[in-house]
Amino acid sequence: MSDSVLNAMTVDVEDFFHVSAFESVITPEQWKDYQPRVDKNTRTLLDMFAKHKIKSTFFVLGWVAERYPELIKEIHAQGHEVASHGYAHRRATEQTREEFTADVTRSKNHLEDLLGEALTGYRAPSFSIGYDNEWAFEVLAELGFQYSSSTYPVKHDLYGTPDWPRFAYMRKEGIIEIPIPTHKVMGRQTPIGGGGYFRLYPYTLTKSLISGYLKKEKQPYSFYFHPWEIDADQPRMVNAPLKSRFRHYVNLNKTQGKLERLLSDFSWGTMKDVYNIAK
Structure with missing residues (x-):
């Protein structure tokens, strides 16, 4: 293990047809036409985490939780943190305050009823809290969330707040925001938090970037x-x-092997444990 610092492993529990990249060709009304694969894939991840003896935070989409309650209970039973990813994977930037409140409330209430305990964390689909909807943090605080991980301080066509803080900080609304990590060189911020970039970069580059981030x-x-x-x-x-197809499908056949190496090379825990969020 290359570093003893405890880092946060997180999984956004959604299916392939939920992603923002495909929203122009798949509507929520069409989701029922696709065979879900999220249950099987998530259970594979649970087996991987058990093998490496690590705990993770699972940001669960409410749509998934309603259809696979036993999966969510199993995530919780294995000692992982369950957090909210909203209900319908609709970007916060595409919702009014009232719509956003209803979406997050539906997800939070269902997950809390299912697990019998309060949720503390939330992540917006596609990191979609930014300059034009900071009111979302007020909503999250009002709903009782203690932290969010909904911003990415980079420039991207779907998201990005490049001049916002890069590290965990307390918002004026009373909620901790934990941005996705970036590597900063000569004033330019490169995404290093995972997702498509993890699949695109050679693993040796990813490991080097993470190690450099931790050291610097x-x-x-x-x-x-x-x-x-x-x-x-x-x-x-x-x-x-x-x-969209390139972003979604690039190197899917290599991801699991890369993950195995990542889980071995660094120390991992839940968001609550890594950032000392009150339980």
């Missing part, structure tokens, strides 16, 4: 990915834009 910043690192990213056999959305 003296901050814990957090990593995110999705259950569909270990599923090379998932259906192909041939009608989706070329850029």
